[in-house]
Amino acid sequence: MARYFDVKRQTGFATIAIVTFVLLYLPIAILVIYAFNEGESLANWEGFSLRWFVAAANNDAVKQAAWRSLVIAAFAATFATIAATMAALATTRTRRYRGLTFKYAMINQPLMVPEIVTAVALLIVFSQVKVWTGYSGLGYLILAHTAFCIPFAYLPVRARLENMDLALESAAADLYATPWKTFRRITLPLLQPGIVAGFMLAFVISLDDVVITEFVKSGGQDTLPTYMLGQLRRVITPEVNAIATLFLALSVLIVTAFFFINRQKA
Amino acid sequence: MPEPLRVNERRVAVEARNISKVFGTGEHALRALDDVSVGIAENEFFTLLGPSGCGKTTLLRLIAGFEFPTSGAILLGGEDIATLPPYKRPVNTVFQSYALFPHLTVAQNVSFGLEMLGKPRGEIEARVAEMLKLMRMEQLANRRTDQISGGQAQRVALARALAPAPKVLLLDEPLSALDYKLRKEMQLELKRMQAETGITFIFVTHDQEEALTMSDRVAVMSAGKILQVGSPRDIYDRPAERFVADFIGETNYLAGTVQGVDGGRAEVLLKTGGRISASYSEGMTPSGEVTLVVRPEHARAVEGAADLSGAVEDIVYFGTDTHIHTRLDDGSAFTVRQQNSRNAVLPFARGDRIGIVVGDDAAQVLRD
Numbered sequence: 001m002a003r004y005f006d007v008k009r010q011t012g013f014a015t016i017a018i019v020t021f022v023l024l025y026l027p028i029a030i031l032v033i034y035a036f037n038e039g040e041s042l043a044n045w046e047g048f049s050l051r052w053f054v055a056a057a058n059n060d061a062v063k064q065a066a067w068r069s070l071v072i073a074a075f076a077a078t079f080a081t082i083a084a085t086m087a088a089l090a091t092t093r094t095r096r097y098r099g100l101t102f103k104y105a106m107i108n109q110p111l112m113v114p115e116i117v118t119a120v121a122l123l124i125v126f127s128q129v130k131v132w133t134g135y136s137g138l139g140y141l142i143l144a145h146t147a148f149c150i151p152f153a154y155l156p157v158r159a160r161l162e163n164m165d166l167a168l169e170s171a172a173a174d175l176y177a178t179p180w181k182t183f184r185r186i187t188l189p190l191l192q193p194g195i196v197a198g199f200m201l202a203f204v205i206s207l208d209d210v211v212i213t214e215f216v217k218s219g220g221q222d223t224l225p226t227y228m229l230g231q232l233r234r235v236i237t238p239e240v241n242a243i244a245t246l247f248l249a250l251s252v253l254i255v256t257a258f259f260f261i262n263r264q265k266a
Numbered sequence: 267m268p269e270p271l272r273v274n275e276r277r278v279a280v281e282a283r284n285i286s287k288v289f290g291t292g293e294h295a296l297r298a299l300d301d302v303s304v305g306i307a308e309n310e311f312f313t314l315l316g317p318s319g320c321g322k323t324t325l326l327r328l329i330a331g332f333e334f335p336t337s338g339a340i341l342l343g344g345e346d347i348a349t350l351p352p353y354k355r356p357v358n359t360v361f362q363s364y365a366l367f368p369h370l371t372v373a374q375n376v377s378f379g380l381e382m383l384g385k386p387r388g389e390i391e392a393r394v395a396e397m398l399k400l401m402r403m404e405q406l407a408n409r410r411t412d413q414i415s416g417g418q419a420q421r422v423a424l425a426r427a428l429a430p431a432p433k434v435l436l437l438d439e440p441l442s443a444l445d446y447k448l449r450k451e452m453q454l455e456l457k458r459m460q461a462e463t464g465i466t467f468i469f470v471t472h473d474q475e476e477a478l479t480m481s482d483r484v485a486v487m488s489a490g491k492i493l494q495v496g497s498p499r500d501i502y503d504r505p506a507e508r509f510v511a512d513f514i515g516e517t518n519y520l521a522g523t524v525q526g527v528d529g530g531r532a533e534v535l536l537k538t539g540g541r542i543s544a545s546y547s548e549g550m551t552p553s554g555e556v557t558l559v560v561r562p563e564h565a566r567a568v569e570g571a572a573d574l575s576g577a578v579e580d581i582v583y584f585g586t587d588t589h590i591h592t593r594l595d596d597g598s599a600f601t602v603r604q605q606n607s608r609n610a611v612l613p614f615a616r617g618d619r620i621g622i623v624v625g626d627d628a629a630q631v632l633r634d
């Protein structure tokens with residue numbers, strides 16, 4: 001047998017692993033279980049029921065917040081993916097040069113700047129803009145979400161591009177394809193899995209956002225997460241659990257779909 | 267100085283005129299090609315041969331249009347194409363990495379160029395079928411390109427580049443990724459393809475044997491310059507420069523002084539004693555101290571005195587031939603290669619003094 005450092009054999013490994021998994025999954029499991037509680041309590045099990053799901057489905061505020069979340073995520077993920085794809089093309093289709101690392105850092109800014117800082121900054125800027133323009137619609141949220149989704153859309157597209165042989169584009173040009181045809185027929189189809197992955201990642205990240213949304217939204221612009229946050233400050237009923245459970249199911253669905261699409265096309 | 271429009275009585279397909287290519291600027295500037303001029307005839311199998319980094323790929327990329335020359339002109343059928351983008355040049359490339367489109371089938375790869383040219387559907391299908399037949403790949407038409415072997419990928423790359431019937435086909439070390447046996451097969455295949463299609467092939471290799479066996483003419487390159495252009499025989503028998511002689515085959519060098527020049531031949535008094543007559547390349551007038559080259563198989567070892575004399579240092583048997591390593595009287599080494607036969611036994615052994623006959627027209631004066 002080869003002798004190598006096997007972390008699994010170290011004392012404490014099993015304990016740490018178990019504690020970690022318990023911390024990760026137990027609270028979620030409890031949340032999901034109590035979504036099906038008959039009673040109003042989050043602590044006492046009073047039998048199985050779907051009443052809180054029904055309540056959530058009949059709650060107009062929930063439906064509106066959910067719809068708003070989906071609209072914002074759809075627009076933001078689309079814009080972010082377009083911007084990220086262009087950025088990825090620009091930063092990989094070039095020789096390494098001084099300042100390129102700086103550009104990567106610029107593009108990935110939202111990953112490094114604390115979200116609360118961006119949130120406060122946007123709040124200040126947008127409140128001015130609202131005064132000037134008089135516009136106070138969903139545009140601000142879409143814009144803010146687009147910005148912080150860009151790095152998430154950028155990373156998979158760039159990874160895909162970096163694995164793509166540049167000679168393929170040369171070969172297309174050599175075979176009489178104009179730059180646009182080369183992009184349409186060669187680059188884009190080969191990039192597609194990266195673009196789909198980037199879009200889905202951006203979509204989920206946008207759906208999930210609380211901090212920036214909370215600061216940027218105007219009155220009556222709750223998304224599902226900020227709506228839930230608002231509810232928690234008042235009476236807590238398993239309705240929140242039911243909403244969270246649906247939300248979880250949606251996220252898992254998207255991420256799973258993304259995983260399969262990616263594997264198929266790889 | 268305009269180049270002649272014909273090479274060996276054939277029309278010129280591609281011509282590079284005083285091409286220089288500099289990468290980078292300032293202290294990082296790198297002169298990848300330095301005032302290169304060469305004409306390549308229609309229907310010619312032309313090879314660029316040289317060590318790694320000498321600029322072979324750069325010259326191909328300039329012809330294909332992936333790079334633009336720093337100075338000079340590239341003429342295709344007499345027209346300057348130096349500023350045309352690659353997709354407007356009737357030139358196709360077989361890439362070293364093949365660069366087959368992974369999301370397309372074999373047949374779709376082959377049809378790509380024809381589609382981009384906007385050929386009618388029926389014509390494309392007929393042409394693709396014809397190319398696949400030429401490559402003996404009919405069964406693989408609908409395979410994905412990651413489901414075929416290296417040799418097959420090579421053939422698809424060739425079919426894809428030949429399908430639009432380019433004026434010139436560029437091949438950048440297309441065989442270097444193949445194993446020895448497949449390589450030999452593909453060498454023959456490429457020759458056959460070139461003969462059948464009549465397309466000008468510009469072939470890049472750093473394998474001298476490949477260059478000699480496949481080419482109509484070879485250009486030997488070093489450090490961004492073309493040192494010599496000629497038929498494989500020319501290049502081998504009459505290397506113009508030490509680099510060419512060294513790069514191709516084994517070589518003996520003889521130092522001497524020119525005594526006189528007459529009718530394309532120089533009389534040279536050798537440093538080791540003896541006189542021989544040597545040829546020299548056009549355009550030079552040998553004088554003073556010169557170096558001659560003699561290929562080992564163009565000399566013969568004999569008993570007694572001859573053009574040269576020396577002591578046998580080693581005799582190495584190779585099956586088809588024997589290498590006799592000698593030390594000449596001036597201290598330089600000289601190797602003779604002699605064909606073996608069943609009953610001939612060498613009449614001398616290590617340590618014996620022997621004579622060496624340099625064949626008629628075996629010695630060549632090097633430039634510089």
Ligand SMILES: Nc1ncnc2c1ncn2[C@@H]1O[C@H](COP(=O)(O)OP(=O)(O)OP(=O)(O)O)[C@@H](O)[C@H]1O
Pocket residue numbers: 289290296297298316317318319320321322323324325472
């Ligand atoms: N785009 C580029 N930028 C900078 N330098 C380059 C570029 N392309 C080539 N070079 C340099 O130009 C020189 C010639 O390169 P080239 O690729 O033509 O060599 P080659 O003869 O094809 O070598 P090989 O046999 O290794 O393929 C090399 O020194 C190389 O580093």
Ligand SMILES: [Mg+2]
Pocket residue numbers: 322323324438
């Ligand atoms: Mg090369």
